[in-house]
Amino acid sequence: MIDEESSKPPSRFHISVEPTLCMAFGSCEVLAPKVFVLEKNKIINPKVRIESEDGASFEDILSAAETCPTKAIRIIDRHSGEQVYP
Template identity: 35%
Template sequence: MSDQPVPPTAPSASLAEGKKYKVTVLRDKCIGAASCVAIAPKVFQLDGEQKAIVISQNELDDMKLLAAQSCPTAAIVITDVATGEQVWPK
């Protein structure tokens, strides 16, 4: 077995894998469906009002995106921290 070659990535030191996307929950849109919690429990939790809160950004970007895409009300916004661009919802 040989080591996999590491693919070239963006040179920014602050953008390690899984740190490129920032998630935010729009509280007024959240209906507590909890699919985000099921997909990314390290990132989302329901609070006492059954609304999702972000407890950590420490998850792979793909999982953050998947969780956001699973939200039935598009209450999760994903922003690219490097560019400030909104990645989801489009």
Template identity: 40%
Template sequence: MDKSLCIGCCSCEIIAPEVFEIDKNTQTNPKSKVINRKGAGVNKIMNAAETCPTKAINVENIITKEKLFPY
């Protein structure tokens, strides 16, 4: 998660709430954060990443470190 790109639109949290949530401790310009990298399957995480309007979510293969998203 690249917080400098996140605009806090919550699309990732809506799609994969077991992985992402808005940081409620931030009063000004709250950002999404990863709460559990293994909280959902790769398809759900990829869907969340693909719907992020600013492409703030980076997805990589945990084993090979291959970058899966953004391409």
């Protein structure tokens, strides 16, 4: 049986959160909850993690990244290698 998740091509954009910059404000999770997940179970120093790079449209992901006050979210175009944001 083929695992559909592993056979899907990767999203065009690689999304990452820099843990040293993330202050867990959570605005990214509000705008793109299927992409960004705040680790609510962590009492000390919670962070946001990426759940799915294709869980929202690129526009919604970019909007979520733009709301991050510490600019902890990085978006890189896998085709060109160019950093799209910030």
